[in-house]
């Protein structure tokens with residue numbers, strides 16, 4: 001990898017970390033609208049899968065994937081306005097962060113109904129195939145969502161039609177408080193891929209190199225018409241399910257063990273082995289991401305709140321004018 005790319009990937013990891021930390025602290029100050037589901041600890045998954053996508057590919061993030069928005073090209077200012085529930089956000093202040101997609105950048109909003117975006121991703125991939133476009137859909141979901149029926153339906157449909165879609169399971173070992181052993185009876189969620197007729201892979205989701213290698217293979221496979229892949233990334237969320245969850249269903253030793261496999265620390269170790277001046281890179285990057293997040297917060301705070309009547313706007317698609325078609 002070139003030095004430029006090494007640094008760029010570090011920048012994305014750091015930006016997401018800074019953004020997540022700031023959002024958590026703003027939430028504690030009661031300044032935000034809706035729940036906050038921190039993805040701190042899972043940054044390498046979204047960087048690995050979104051970094052090398054094309055602008056015209058689509059992603060379907062899960063509720064914890066704020067970082068995926070940033071890497072896929074969402075404007076940090078508008079994203080923060082979305083999180084504040086302001087008019088400059090993607091859904092113009094009508095909804096919390098969670099449900100606002102950035103359609104101009106190929107980002108579909110998450111749904112409260114877990115797993116419900118996977119059939120949409122399969123549908124999008126079906127459209128790419130019908131139109132003979134070499135575009136790819138990447139659908140993220142948690143291991144908890146993997147127990148849902150529509151996740152099965154989406155994967156089965158994608159397998160039958162060999163659709164250009166990558167299913168990315170972020171297995172952070174707990175669905176709220178439900179541990180893996182009460183969630184599924186197979187060893188790995190990715191084992192299920194065999195039942196749909198495509199490849200399943202397990203990857204260390206905290207190791208950006210492994211994630212990127214696997215992501216590139218899966219995306220390439222989809223792009224050249226060789227069908228879907230199910231990739232399971234084993235990772236860990238540092239915070240509770242949401243900011244109000246103290247997560248005392250987890251042992252402290254377990255949390256510490258995972259924190260010692262931090263994706264950013266691992267990447268710094270790699271940068272050091274390449275003989276770069278890690279302290280200087282960290283300082284420079286931290287300053288840069290702090291500036292970006294400061295600006296995003298200022299922008300969101302200054303953005304107006306929507307007026308009451310605006311609640312009635314943008315609710316329905318305009319009917320097609322059949323005369324004009």
Ligand SMILES: Cc1ncc(C[n+]2csc(CCOP(=O)(O)OP(=O)(O)O)c2C)c(N)n1
Nearest residue numbers: 064112113114142143144145172174175176
């Ligand atoms: C169909 C459905 N069931 C339950 C919930 C409540 N719920 C919201 S998030 C969550 C945990 C999800 O776990 P997972 O899919 O593993 O993703 P994670 O939060 O761990 O990233 C639950 C149970 C929901 N939103 N939708």
